[in-house]
Amino acid sequence: MNSNFHSVILKDDLCIGCTNCMRKCPTKAIRVRNGKARITEIKCIDCGECIRRCPEHAKDSLSDSINDTTPFKYKIALPAPSFYSQFGRENKPGKILAALKSVGFDDVFEVTRAADVYTEYTKNIIEVSSVKPLLSSSCPVIVRLIRVRFPNLINHILPIESPMEIAANIARNKACKELNLSPSDIGIFFISPCPSKVTSVKNPIGSKNSSVDGVISFKEIHPLIVRNLELNINPLSYYLSGRGIGWAKAGGETFSLGIEDYICVDGIENVINILDDIEDGRLTGIIFAELLSCTNGCVGGVLAMESPFIAKNRIRRLAEKHLSDIEKQSYGLDDKEVFFQEEITPIKNNVFxxxxxxxxxxxxxxxxxxxxxxxxxxxxxxxxxxxxxxxxxxxxxxxxxxxxxxxxxxxxxxxx
Ligand code: SF4
Ligand code: SF4
Missing domain, CATH: 1.10.15.40 (Electron transport complex subunit B, putative Fe-S cluster)
Structure with a gap:
């Protein structure tokens, strides 16, 4: 673990000091001095807004590549629910998963399944919790934002690991059991639309170490998948949870909970406004808040390749098609594989x-x-x-x- 790690970086030589990134940074982490942007690391929440705004492509995100899977004997890919929305309509999930596996993995495990597990644990917590509203822990940008700017709300965060971490635990346990492998033989790589997932693996929140070994961005892997989709690879058989895949877009998580008194807020500025309201006691009668840094949710991730509007539509259709596919499984997970093991602490960043x-x-x-x-x-x-x-x-x-x-x-x- 590296507590100073940030996936969002500046390529100094490309920066022309235009200040576009500085104006849009939600935590005011950027200054432009001597014609170059600088990021104050303690304030950065890895939201990627600066990557979106920089006309010179001087902001970038660190992520792993397929070569980083090489040291592992058995390699498993974990595609984010939004992954299925990144390729043309003609490419069905089985074909997309086969194309992903053929890039160099031994298996793929759908994170949509872990989203269902997360949902069941959330329902149980909602039933017994006196804290209102509970705040989803699934978007790492929002968890970091709360630590940096709203430390009084830390106790509202659901103490559950993200679906990515839960999926990694299920996939590793399954491979160990079925193939008689040792845990260290297995490399688990999340396929991500978002730089904050890279940060949350290198610098985990709620536990000492991540169960994920690496994060490969959509941007990095997309050309390899497109190439494989053009080949005549047999589709993989797959199980896609209609509710789990809905998590790819804003509102999917709350829909899967089946509750009424919730809010879903997407876009980092909107989230900051609603957290202000919660902190000041202006939001009442709400028991759960799904808060997403990116507009439209993960389909709008800064490392996604498809238009978020097209991607959202593809996810809607897939979610509707698979809505009755519900596979309620606990996967025999221990509590330590689902719940945070460490306290979430404020990130002290008082200016003075x-x-x-x-x-x-x-x-x-x-x-x-x-x-x-x-x-x-x-x-x-x-x-x-x-x-x-x-x-x-x-x-x-x-x-x-x-x-x-x-x-x-x-x-x-x-x-x-
Ligand atoms: S938007 Fe890009 S070019 Fe402009 S100051 Fe920021 S990093 Fe530099
Ligand atoms: S990633 Fe977000 S918080 Fe960090 S410097 Fe860029 S805009 Fe600011």
Missing amino acids: GYDVIEAMKMMSECIRIQKQLPRLDCGACGSPSCRTMAEDIALGQTTMEDCMVLFKQRFEEKPL
């Missing part, structure tokens, strides 16, 4: 630190500086707002000279 006296001094300095700034939040200085610019000046990271509006005023008053 935790020495109260010192922080108060810095705060009043910040207010003093902010009064001198134009409060236009133009971003031209390289900080996302005048407030953050004042903080950065108080911290000695930049100076008033970098405010372009004040510079223009000074120039107009006293031309060269």
Whole structure:
């Protein structure tokens, strides 16, 4: 485990300092200084919004490749529920799974099955919990967002591992039992639409180590699958849970719970607004919240290849077709293979630190500086707002000279 790991990275040489990423970062983790963007790691939640916004492709995501499966004797792919939506309508799930297996895996295990397991555990928790609303733990971006910005809501997070982790545990147990393999012989690779899954494997939340050995992005594997789909490979027999595959789009998780008093919120800005409401006690009568960083849900993941609108439609059709396919299985999982084993802790990121006296001094300095700034939040200085610019000046990271509006005023008053 690497507690500093982030999958979202900056390719310095490509950055032209345009500030597009900085303006859209939901946690104000980006500054542009000396013409280059910089990410403050402690604040970054790996949402990938900056990858989406950068016109220069200077933001990217680290993920594994098919070559990283080589050291393992037996390789298993875990396709995310949204994976089936990334190829033309003519490509049925059995064909897509066969094409995935042929890339170099010995087996595939559908994460849709683990989504069903997650649903059953959630129903049980909802029945006994006095915490309202419970917040889904399935989107790692949202869990990190809560740790960074809403630590008071940590106790609302469902203490259940994501469907990806549950699927990995089921798949590993199954391979060990059926093939008499040792757990370390088996390499389990999640096929992901999203950079935050890479982070949650390298830097897990709720347990010391992830059960997943690597994450390969849709972007990385897509060309290999397309090539295999053109070959005449026999489709694999498969079981697709209609409810599980629905998790690929916003509303799928709550639909599978069959409850009425829920909300489903997608898009990181909407999620931040609703978490503000929950924190301030403005949301009542809701027992469960499905919160998804990407608009439309995982089909809108930043590493997905298909238009989220087309992908959403494909998922809807698949979910409807397989709706009656329900395979209620517990898979003989231990509690430790389903529930978080470690407490979820806040990520401390107070701008002015935790020495109260010192922080108060810095705060009043910040207010003093902010009064001198134009409060236009133009971003031209390289900080996302005048407030953050004042903080950065108080911290000695930049100076008033970098405010372009004040510079223009000074120039107009006293031309060269
Ligand atoms: S969007 Fe950000 S990373 Fe991309 S070029 Fe502009 S400042 Fe650099
Ligand atoms: S991944 Fe998200 S939180 Fe991190 S720097 Fe990019 S936009 Fe900001």
